[in-house]
Amino acid sequence: MSRVVEHLAELTAFRDRDVLDVTLVQALRDLLCVHAVAIHRCVGEAAQGQHWLTRARLGPGDVTATADPLWSDMESLPRVESTPERFACLARQEAFCLPGPPACAYFPLDTEREAVGVLEVHSEEPLSNGDIRLVSNILRIYRNFQGLLDYSERDTLTGLLNRKTFEESFLRLCAMPQAGSAPEGGAEPRRALRATSWWLGVIDIDHFKRVNDGFGHLMGDEVLLLLSRLMRTSFRFHDHLFRFGGEEFVALMRGGGESDAAVAFERLRGNVERYAFPQVGRITVSVGFTELRAGDSPSGAFDRADKAIYYAKQHGRNQVRHHATLVAAGELSDTSREGDVELF
Secondary structure (H helix, E strand, O other), rough: OOHHHHHHHHOOOOOOOHHHHHHHHHHHHHEEEEEEEEEEEEEOHHHHHHHEEEEEEEEEOOOOOOOOOOOHHHHHHHHHEHHHHHHHHHHHHHOOOEEOOOOEEEEEEEOOOOOOEEEEEEEEEOOOHHHHHHHHHHHHHHHHHHHHHHHHEEOOOOEEEEHHHHHHHHHHHHHHOOOOOOOHHHHOOOOOOOOOOOEEEEEEEEOOHHHHHHHHHHHHHHHHHHHHHHHHHHHOOOOHHHHHEOOEEEEEEOOOOHHHHHHHHHHHHHHHHHHHOOOOOOEEEEEEEEOOOOOOOOHHHHHHHHHHHHHHHHHOOEEEHHHHHHOOOOOOOOOOOOOOOOOO
């Protein structure tokens, strides 16, 4: 029992989700004395095809966990249908075991909002009923702890990351290692990295006050919720999306050059413009974006994107503007300073 308590204390000691997943597979391999334990997340949208992202895996003889980089090309990841047992566990949301050999056990991972993945255990012999109860109870604690993290980190209306997590996410993501080195949490990358730059975009709903004034705040909330869903389908699964409050949103994405970032933000703008919002009808957004610089502070990067969006609103709205392009054209002056000025 003391070993179980020690592992539970270790599991709940971190707020970093990457470390949490690694700690979970380490605890279960130690407690169950099995060959391998892995966490696989389902990523992507159902309409576009979903894939498995390995969040943490400990195989026979592994000292540290392996994982797929968060910025993996989705097409390089296995499709959910490629592993029928995993897919069945996710769809049915119930645990089951296969006798093997080797024996395999599958446990669903879910949150209060949705089913998110599968825990997979490989062992020489099928897990006993006591082992299954142990895993199920630990996963309850894991789910509850994830719920606490969501409560503190996510906007209650849209489910996007909230404003207070932005600075921490900004600094952590910008410090991510380059191709070939190990990410945080002890997990080693297994797939090639493609991204080279970080981009920050500020998204603002045009004339949102008219929505609240004309249709009421409940319908305004519905617009915000639908916009958050459009953001999820417009960006990649590993892009970080925030609601800053009111009608203002932020996207922090890892990508290639300026043209790639512009395409991503333009895709969102077009998807919003074409979407028929119930009762409200047509809604548009203005977007300002900037590339993150060496030594950037959260406030410095945000300020550049905010100036670009202000320019967009002053020149017709419903458009995407790149800060550096506007500066090069003489439309804006670059007065941002690198430093330690905090955004909040």
